[in-house]
Amino acid sequence: MTTAGRGTVRFQVQTTIGTAHGDLAFRAYRDEITGFEHLAVFRGPLGDGALVRVHSECLTGEVFGSARCECGPQLDTALERIAAEGGVVVYLRGHEGRGIGLVAKLRAYALQDEGYDTVDANLALGFAADARDFGAAAAILADLGVRRVRLLTNNPDKERQLEEHGVAVDELVPLITGVARDNAGYLGTKRDRMGHVLPPDLGHSIGRP
């Protein structure tokens, strides 16, 4: 069992899977606080200064290619980077819709069809704009022997959250991919209302384009 910050995970199993990005190690954990099963997908050797993506599960984006968000292309690009350079994708289950769950995420999409942006839709449903906790990610990184990371993200809040859980972020490595007509408004909101580091020409911040 490994604890870091407010997270505690228990290692379950490790195996190697051939993927579109070559052979990658899959290491599974059970989250002792939430019960979710998380993954570390990596190409070693790992250690301090590793390239790390902490990725939140998104069924619609990753399995169905939803154009509402950029999670699918981000995961794909992150796997491509770690396969080429070495590093780890920490894949967190239970993080749908920034932690509100799959059904609530679809409810938020329905509200967005009425003109809410991604932040106001979560708030209207009674959730925080971002309800995710990254304690499990910190515990998984600790188990992998990674205390300092180069973090693949556009989200400075993720850096703050990981640092609160004891992970040192040496560098933010941009991950700008998957920008499309349908998600330009969503990305504009993440830039304007959530502090993400994204290009200025993504479009407006209210509602969908």
Ligand SMILES: [Zn+2]
């Ligand atoms: Zn998504």
